[in-house]
Amino acid sequence: MSKIQMNTPIVEMDGDEMTRILWKIIKEELIFPFVDLKSEYYDLGLENRNATDDAVTVESAQATKKYGVAVKCATITPNAARVKEYNLKEMWKSPNGTIRAILDGTVFRTPVIVKGIKPNVRTWKKPITIARHAYGDVYKSVEMKIQTAGRAELVFTAEDGTVSRELIHEFKGPGVLQGMHNVSRSIESFARSCFSYALDTKQDLWFATKDTISKKYDHTFKDIMQEIYDNEYADKFKEAGITYFYTLIDDAVARVMKSEGGYIWACKNYDGDVMSDMISSAFGSLAMMTSVLVSPDGCYEYEAAHGTVQRHYYRHLKGEETSTNSVATIFAWSGALRKRGELDGLDELTDFADRLEKATIDTIESGNMTKDLALITSLENVNVLNSQDFIKAIRTRLEA
Numbered sequence: 001m002s003k004i005q006m007n008t009p010i011v012e013m014d015g016d017e018m019t020r021i022l023w024k025i026i027k028e029e030l031i032f033p034f035v036d037l038k039s040e041y042y043d044l045g046l047e048n049r050n051a052t053d054d055a056v057t058v059e060s061a062q063a064t065k066k067y068g069v070a071v072k073c074a075t076i077t078p079n080a081a082r083v084k085e086y087n088l089k090e091m092w093k094s095p096n097g098t099i100r101a102i103l104d105g106t107v108f109r110t111p112v113i114v115k116g117i118k119p120n121v122r123t124w125k126k127p128i129t130i131a132r133h134a135y136g137d138v139y140k141s142v143e144m145k146i147q148t149a150g151r152a153e154l155v156f157t158a159e160d161g162t163v164s165r166e167l168i169h170e171f172k173g174p175g176v177l178q179g180m181h182n183v184s185r186s187i188e189s190f191a192r193s194c195f196s197y198a199l200d201t202k203q204d205l206w207f208a209t210k211d212t213i214s215k216k217y218d219h220t221f222k223d224i225m226q227e228i229y230d231n232e233y234a235d236k237f238k239e240a241g242i243t244y245f246y247t248l249i250d251d252a253v254a255r256v257m258k259s260e261g262g263y264i265w266a267c268k269n270y271d272g273d274v275m276s277d278m279i280s281s282a283f284g285s286l287a288m289m290t291s292v293l294v295s296p297d298g299c300y301e302y303e304a305a306h307g308t309v310q311r312h313y314y315r316h317l318k319g320e321e322t323s324t325n326s327v328a329t330i331f332a333w334s335g336a337l338r339k340r341g342e343l344d345g346l347d348e349l350t351d352f353a354d355r356l357e358k359a360t361i362d363t364i365e366s367g368n369m370t371k372d373l374a375l376i377t378s379l380e381n382v383n384v385l386n387s388q389d390f391i392k393a394i395r396t397r398l399e400a
């Protein structure tokens, strides 16, 4: 059998711990035998980030800007314990944060749906994709504890010295105060990433805020989304047969719970933080959640939504058997290869991505799965496989 050829390399970002182990097996069993893989490899494992003073992370993001498509393994975000464990020169920043800042992108998280793993919400038949605006609001707010009576005001001093003021509250006694902001540029990037991704995946886009209460702040989000939609995307949406739908956040929540799924739900920063955990746990497992970072100018970085599965890695190091779920990481690879195929007009490569996903889903639906899924499946006669054998079972199906 001749291998599928590629034209442009995908940017490959290797990572840490158990997911680094899975990464290697996935490549050997599911990619190399079928695809003549062209990739530009960046080792984002913590040791190499430390050795390169984290330059490797920046270089990998720049390569993504150059080529347009990347696939990333989960990576450790160092904390004090990791600084000690890996003898780090510094507490390096989160690679995902660094990459997102360079690509100026939005993260879309989508669950992989299989028969036998039922969502907790009965009506959900298709995946719900969450897009979270990842800048500002309460995450970049400043706060004050007020101890005595006094007057709190919003004060803005323009570059030319003009001052505008707005009374917040006349405090009669102790209380609390918070100031937050956002910037139009970031909201605009978010809007473009959401509209492009909706077109890309041919799904409706929902967006919600509390503009009835927040008549300037939230209303600005609503207005910017609408303006960009009307000016740049309305015709394309019509052509693709999809819609943009705006509603209030509480109405959105009620509709989501009664929906069938099959759309993208764009959220402000805080809503996205809360709702993405709600959606992923209600769909079953973090190990089945895929993630893609989409930049407003159309670059894509695919990854799993979970971390490096540290506890399984330590068991692996002790020589114990692990049963770590590789589905989200496999779908990161299939996502990246499909996108590369689409951009380069390589039908063989997009077909391969489809077949890889189908083989993965069929393997689970035939009762062969990792332990995390075996614990929650409604299927009977389940065969629990270890990390390696699960990937090998997918290969057997792919070859058939």
Ligand code: NAP
Pocket (backbone or CB within 6 Å): 073, 074, 075, 076, 077, 078, 096, 286, 287, 303, 304, 305, 306, 307, 308, 309, 310, 311, 312, 323, 324, 325, 326, 372
């Ligand atoms: P985690 O790696 O997501 O794992 C948390 C727990 O969830 C695991 O112990 C395991 O539960 C379960 N789990 C997650 N993925 C699984 C999979 N594929 N198969 C089976 N079970 C799975 O989160 P963490 O342990 O909090 O974080 C570990 C490291 O990952 C941290 O250093 C963190 O910085 C990093 N992280 C990276 C990313 C990223 O690169 N995108 C995201 C999040 C976290 P059981 O142990 O009960 O089996």
Ligand code: MG
Pocket (backbone or CB within 6 Å): 273, 274, 277
């Ligand atoms: Mg959270």
